[in-house]
Amino acid sequence: MAVVTMKSLLESGVHFGHQVKRWDPRMKKYIFAERNGIHIIDLQKTITAIKDSYDQIRKVAASGKSVLFVGTKKQAQQAIQKEAERCGMFYVNNRWLGGTLTNFSTIKKSLLRLKKIEKMEIDGTFDNLTKKEVAGLLKEKEKLTKNYGGMKDMKELPGAIFIIDTHKEQIAVAEAHRMGIPIIAIVDTNCNPEGIDYPIPGNDDAIRAISLFTSIIANAVIEADNEQGLKIIETLGDEEDITTDASTKKEDEEIVDYSNYTPTETKEEDAEADKKDEQDLIDEDKVYNK
Known part of the structure; x- marks a missing residue:
């Protein structure tokens, strides 16, 4: 049985969104708060989305259909290949070429x-x-x-497509829509969740967060026929294998309910990355429209 813990979500930085100025207002319902100019994602909604996505992937795999893993940004390439190969599915981790679907x-x-x-x-x-x-x-x-x-x-064609960063993979999203392929995707605070069948609010930039999400989806494929499914431990106190002193536990508990929380890390200023993403989309559009 696959297990996902609140601690693993926190340690992977899943809750860190983008700078407030870069948000997409359509992500409002998934945002818990703003701290030091950074949006904090509501992990309770992330957990609910993980459960729904996990169940959907299991259904697809159990029906004998494939799942296509997609993540072409540098941070995602290794995890996408590793986890897709681990569960025997297909992947695109270099560049999405127009017309793939x-x-x-x-x-x-x-x-x-x-x-x-x-x-x-x-x-x-x-x-x-x-x-x-x-x-x-x-x-x-x-x-x-x-x-x-x-x-x-x-x-x-695959029975479902799993995408890291719908903002970058807009063409993949559009093609999946056109072909009626269900989309499971990680949506950060700068993404548009509308039109995504199973949006999972979370950090789509941190390597650890991407690896965690991708491994969960791969586990869903592997355990497609396992009736036990997914177990999520939402409170740190339920994690029997975690040993920590009182001061550390107190700090973790404050993070779980976001009281007195100040981010200790932020996503770096990435205006250049945005500019590059825009150019990539222009290039991909050229291929797509040929």
């Missing part, structure tokens, strides 16, 4: 091409080619692997 018949040709080159490399075909031809094929393979390696064995 809406033009899957064409994407499948690229997937077949990748598998063909890999077969040629193994069965000795390369031995009968010139060095130039081999170099060209290896270069093509590298490019295809970078873009499609995580989807290589995906033969049909």
Whole structure:
């Protein structure tokens, strides 16, 4: 049985949102408070969303359909690949190419091409080619692997899509909508939760938070047929394996109910990151509209 604790959410920084000036007003219902110019996410709502998302992923996996993990930002790439591979599902962690879902018949040709080159490399075909031809094929393979390696064995559209940062992955969200694929996604305070079937309010920038969320979804796939499902320990006092002195426990309890809480960390000023995200979206739109 998978277990998620309030302590793990806090230690992973799931409750830290973006700077107040960068918020999306549509996230208001998921925000608990503002501290030192940072929005604090309501973890009770995060917990409820985790439960709903976990159940949905289990249903999809139990029905025999796949789940596509998507996270192309630097902080998410490793966790997305690791957890998708752990649960035997597919992933996109380099760049979302326009048409990945809406033009899957064409994407499948690229997937077949990748598998063909890999077969040629193994069965000795390369031995009968010139060095130039081999170099060209290896270069093509590298490019295809970078873009499609995580989807290589995906033969049909997924039964659900799990996304880290809907603000960055807007095209993936739009394509999933168009194809009627349920979306489970981490939505930070700068994201638009509307139109997301199962939004999970939380920090989508911290590596530890991303890793925690992604592992929960992977566990849902793995335990699809486990009737026990997910257990969430919401109060620190229920965690039998946690040993702490009185002063530490008191501090943790204050964080749980947000009384007298002041963030000890903030997300760094990232105007440059915003600018880069906007350029990425422009580039992706160009690909998408071709």
